[in-house]
Amino acid sequence: MKKLKTKKIKFSKISEKLFDPKANKGDNHLAEITHFLQSDTEEKNFSKKPLKNYLNGLTETIAAEDYYQYDLDIKWDIPFPPPLSPKFEFIDLFAGIGGFRLAMQKLGGKCVFTSEWDREAQKTYRANFGEVPFGDITQKETKDSIPKGFDVLCAGFPCQAFSIAGKRAGFKDTRGTLFFDVAEIIKKHKPKAIFLENVKGLRNHDKGNTLKTILSVLRNDLGYFVPEPQILNAKDFGVPQNRERIFIVGFRKDLKITGFTYPKPIKEKKIFLDIREKDPVATRYYLSTQYLKTLKDHKARHANKGNGFGYEMIPDDGTANAVVCGGMGRERNLVFDHRITNFTPETKIKGMVNREGVRKMTPREWARLQGFPDDFKIVVADASAYKQFGNSVAVPAIQATASKILSLLK
Ligand SMILES: C[S@@+](CC[C@H](N)C(=O)[O-])C[C@H]1O[C@@H](n2cnc3c(N)ncnc32)[C@H](O)[C@@H]1O
Numbered sequence: 001m002k003k004l005k006t007k008k009i010k011f012s013k014i015s016e017k018l019f020d021p022k023a024n025k026g027d028n029h030l031a032e033i034t035h036f037l038q039s040d041t042e043e044k045n046f047s048k049k050p051l052k053n054y055l056n057g058l059t060e061t062i063a064a065e066d067y068y069q070y071d072l073d074i075k076w077d078i079p080f081p082p083p084l085s086p087k088f089e090f091i092d093l094f095a096g097i098g099g100f101r102l103a104m105q106k107l108g109g110k111c112v113f114t115s116e117w118d119r120e121a122q123k124t125y126r127a128n129f130g131e132v133p134f135g136d137i138t139q140k141e142t143k144d145s146i147p148k149g150f151d152v153l154c155a156g157f158p159c160q161a162f163s164i165a166g167k168r169a170g171f172k173d174t175r176g177t178l179f180f181d182v183a184e185i186i187k188k189h190k191p192k193a194i195f196l197e198n199v200k201g202l203r204n205h206d207k208g209n210t211l212k213t214i215l216s217v218l219r220n221d222l223g224y225f226v227p228e229p230q231i232l233n234a235k236d237f238g239v240p241q242n243r244e245r246i247f248i249v250g251f252r253k254d255l256k257i258t259g260f261t262y263p264k265p266i267k268e269k270k271i272f273l274d275i276r277e278k279d280p281v282a283t284r285y286y287l288s289t290q291y292l293k294t295l296k297d298h299k300a301r302h303a304n305k306g307n308g309f310g311y312e313m314i315p316d317d318g319t320a321n322a323v324v325c326g327g328m329g330r331e332r333n334l335v336f337d338h339r340i341t342n343f344t345p346e347t348k349i350k351g352m353v354n355r356e357g358v359r360k361m362t363p364r365e366w367a368r369l370q371g372f373p374d375d376f377k378i379v380v381a382d383a384s385a386y387k388q389f390g391n392s393v394a395v396p397a398i399q400a401t402a403s404k405i406l407s408l409l410k
Contacts, residue, residue: 009074009075010074011037011074011076011077011078011081014037014074015126015130019126028134028141028145030126030132031132031134031145032134032145033132034126034130034131034132035112035113035134035145037130037131038082038111038130039112039147078127078128078129078130079128079375079377080098080101080102080105080128080376081129081130082105082110082111083105083108083110085108086108086109086110087107087108087109087406088108088109088110088152088406088409089109089110089112089149089150089151090104090109090110090111090150090152090153090154091111091113091146091150091152091153091154091185091191092104092111092113092114092133093114093115093137093154093155093157093185094115094116094137094155094156094157094158094178095115095116095121095125095133096116096118096121096125096156096388096391096392097121097125097128097388097389097391098114098124098125098128098129099156099370099392099393099395099398100154100155100156100197100398101114101129102372102373102376102395102399103393103396103399103402104152104154104402106399107399107402107403107406109152111129113134113145114131114134115133115134115142116133116135117133117135117137120380120384120387120388121133121388121391123379123380124378124379124380124384124385124388127377127379128376128377137178137181137185138178138181143181143185143188146189148189149189150189150191151191151192151193151409152192152193152194152195152402152405152406152409153182153189153191153195154402155182155194155195155196156196156197156198156393157178157179157182157196157198158178174213174214174217179214182196183218183221183222186222186224190252191252192251192252192255193249193250193251193252193405193408193409194218194224194249194250195248195249195398195401195402195405196247196248196249197245197246197247197248197393197398198245198246198248199245199246200231200244200245200246202214203229203231203246211229211246214248215229215248218248218250219250224252224253225250225251225252225253225255225257225258225260226248226249226250226251227249227259227260229246229247229248230247230262231244231245231246231247232245232247232262232401233265233397234369234370234371234396234397235270235319236265236266236397237263237265237266237371237394237399237400238266238268238270238371238396239270239275239368239369239370239371239394239396240270240271240275240320240369241320241321241322241323241369241370241394242319242320242321242322243322243323243394244322245394245397247262247401249401249405251405251409255408255409257408260404260405260408261404262401262404263397263400263401263404266400271317271319272314272315272316272317272318273316275368275369276316276335276337276365277362277365279339280337280339280340281337281362283340283352284382285359285360285361286337286340286352286353286357287353287354287360288351288352288353288354289351289353289354289355290351292354292358295310295311295331298310299311310331311331311332311334312331312332312333313335313336313358314333314334314335316335316336320361320369321333323366323369323370323389323390324390325386325387325388325390325391326387326390329386329390330360330361331360333360333361334358334359334361335359335360335361336356336357336358336359337357337359338357340353340357363378363382363385363386363389364378366385366386366389366390367385367389369394370389370392370393370395371395371397372389372392372395
């Protein structure tokens with residue numbers, strides 16, 4: 001392609017216009033544009049057409065034709081820009097807010113395709129990575145946007161993915177599940193390696209048959225070397241969170257990789273105080289006197305029933321329970337924090353803040369429990385942020401495993 005003079009332009013300048021709701025023309029519109037901006041060769045699938053249409057309205061800011069040059073020099077003023085000299089390429093499926101992406105980028109990888117249909121998660125993703133994920137991965141047109149030739153497929157597919165129960169013959173019988181979509185993408189693109197993450201419960205789902213089917217599809221139908229999956233705990237990789245997840249890795253058979261060792265726990269153990277917010281947090285994170293009483297009463301009533309209901313107090317030197325979205329998710333990790341500064345007579349008298357200093361962890365603390373660095377932007381309301389971090393992966397455990405995968409690919 002003919003090169004025009006390159007023009008240095010800040011991504012924030014483009015994104016001001018790009019992310020104006022009026023400019024959004026449908027589902028994958030922004031995904032196509034932002035993927036195009038980050039793709040650097042003509043081989044990529046992303047069409048220039050939506051970009052061209054879009055940019056026609058913007059010519060007063062930037063000359064539209066500049067964008068058609070693959071050497072356009074964008075200054076990526078976002079926290080996690082694409083690497084300048086990538087060592088490998090990966091795709092990020094069921095991307096959430098990009099836990100996999102953070103880990104893979106840190107290891108020198110370039111994300112060439114991402115899919116996540118939740119709008120709020122997409123907001124967080126684009127604020128941090130400058131890219132809007134494509135939507136529903138079960139749709140043909142979404143799958144058709146995946147470029148050829150990437151090295152690693154990453155997918156933390158949702159646990160609702162399994163209704164394989166009863167039929168367990170192979171690939172076709174997983175149809176209708178999200179695993180089927182992952183398998184279809186593997187079949188078409190044959191990446192060198194695959195890296196899947198899921199809830200620990202996958203191991204015993206349908207008496208172990210679901211996992212058996214998944215492994216059989218990967219090994220027998222798709223031709224991958226897949227070592228025995230392993231359960232890793234986030235707390236063994238430098239975050240104070242007791243979160244066990246199943247990790248499944250695989251290598252294309254022609255690479256002749258015949259062994260894989262999962263990462264060993266690191267020595268350094270973290271405690272809640274290591275990730276506590278530095279400054280006192282807003283009163284909204286403190287429980288009201290009434291709510292705390294309700295929780296205590298409820299717990300007392302259920303104490304002997306052994307159903308594990310209720311809040312839990314995490315000591316300063318303790319490890320948090322797994323952060324999860326929904327239900328009593330936030331109450332499972334209550335802490336004492338007496339540093340409250342705006343404990344005004346009003347908040348005290350009205351009982352808006354309990355006197356014991358019991359509060360929930362903040363979204364930033366949840367981010368840290370999952371190993372997200374502090375420059376990771378939280379741009380959504382608290383309720384969405386908790387959901388997003390609860391849904392996400394523990395980045396350090398992912399990174400440690402990915403690093404083992406990559407060492408074999410070299
Ligand atoms: C368990 S979460 C994975 C989170 C991600 N690994 C992270 O680090 O944030 C699964 C995600 O899959 C998304 N999802 C579910 N079905 C989808 C579909 N058909 N197409 C695209 N995304 C989907 C959900 O919105 C959810 O965010």
